Amino acid sequence: MSQTYRFVPKDGVPAFNPDDAFLRYDVGFRPVGYKKGDTSFHCIWLLGSEVITEPYFTRDFSDTKATGENDIPITLILRRQPDKSCFPDDDGIDTLTRYIHFVETPCEFLTHGDFKVLFDGEKDSVIIGVRNWDVVGPPDQYPIDFRCESWRGGIQFINFNRNSTAPPDTFFYGHSDGNYQFNSKIYILGSGSNSPCGGELIVNSETLEVSGNYSIFERIGENPFYRFKGRKIK
Numbered sequence: 022m023s024q025t026y027r028f029v030p031k032d033g034v035p036a037f038n039p040d041d042a043f044l045r046y047d048v049g050f051r052p053v054g055y056k057k058g059d060t061s062f063h064c065i066w067l068l069g070s071e072v073i074t075e076p077y078f079t080r081d082f083s084d085t086k087a088t089g090e091n092d093i094p095i096t097l098i099l100r101r102q103p104d105k106s107c108f109p110d111d112d113g114i115d116t117l118t119r120y121i122h123f124v125e126t127p128c129e130f131l132t133h134g135d136f137k138v139l140f141d142g143e144k145d146s147v148i149i150g151v152r153n154w155d156v157v158g159p160p161d162q163y164p165i166d167f168r169c170e171s172w173r174g175g176i177q178f179i180n181f182n183r184n185s186t187a188p189p190d191t192f193f194y195g196h197s198d199g200n201y202q203f204n205s206k207i208y209i210l211g212s213g214s215n216s217p218c219g220g221e222l223i224v225n226s227e228t229l230e231v232s233g234n235y236s237i238f239e240r241i242g243e244n245p246f247y248r249f250k251g252r253k254i255k
Contacts (some may be wrong), residue, residue, distance in 0.1 A: 022039065022049070022050055022119070022121060023037045023038045023048070023049045023203075024043050024047070024048060025049040025079050026047070031210060033208065034201050034210070038206060040204045040205055042123070042129070042226075043122070044123070044127070045086050045123050045125070046082060047080070047082075048080060048082060050095065050097075051077040051078075052064055052076060052097060052099060061102070062099055062101035063100045063101070064097060064099050065097075065098040065100075067096040068080065068093075068095045082121070082123065092122050094118055096118045098114065098116050099115045100113055100114050126153070127153040130153075131226060131229070132203070132204065132206065132207050134151065134253055135253070136231045136251050136252065137252055137254050138249040138250060138252075139250060139251060140183055140248065140249045141249065143183070149178075149180045149181060150177075151176065152176075153169050153175060153177075153202075154175050154177050176200050176202055176207070178209075178216075182237055183245075184237070205226050206223050206224070207221060207222040209235045211235075211238060216237070218235060218244075219236045219244075220233065220235025221233065221234065221235070228252075230250070231249075231253055232248075232251075234246070
């Protein structure tokens with residue numbers, strides 16, 4: 022299962038990003054490990070009253086905002102010719118059920134919050150943060166909108182610049198231009214000066230371990246590269 026877009030993502034962002042929590046709009050489904058056009062198997066998806074026989078499909082769940090429905094079961098039945106020589110009792114049918122879990126805003130994503138991490142080349146761990154706030158310009162000119170609405174799209178990276186001579190350590194975006202956020206991963210493509218770019222932040226949904234790598238656009242000189250590992254703490 023993957024949150025999907027109704028447009029083509031920018032270069033470097035896969036169209037399908039498997040995850041385990043989603044905002045209440047388009048979610049795509051596909052059997053992992055099978056390539057489109059593979060005729061060696063047949064699949065049946067059971068989603069509510071729907072019976073779907075296409076290997077890949079997308080459904081819009083925006084109507085569940087009104088009902089609050091959550092953890093919707095979806096079942097995949099795969100059929101293929103069994104290998105009787107190795108598995109004589111195999112009927113060639115496998116069935117798997119998973120649950121579609123929704124969150125109401127990006128503030129419920131694992132990629133939103135505080136992380137205690139150690140940057141490569143540093144001796145002490147530090148706290149960094151990701152916030153889904155909306156800011157249209159520098160903080161001394163425009164107020165921060167602390168609300169967390171699913172369509173606003175602001176992503177603020179706190180304490181990501183390790184350069185002690187850098188400007189304030191929060192990098193403000195109007196609407197996170199170039200960044201793509203999912204429950205457990207952010208593709209940090211970046212835009213503008215003094216902002217993270219060309220990297221990613223990944224949170225393990227089971228262990229809450231986090232890792233990241235990115236560069237920083239600077240006004241003058243080279244773009245320093247940063248890498249860290251740690252754990253989500255809040």
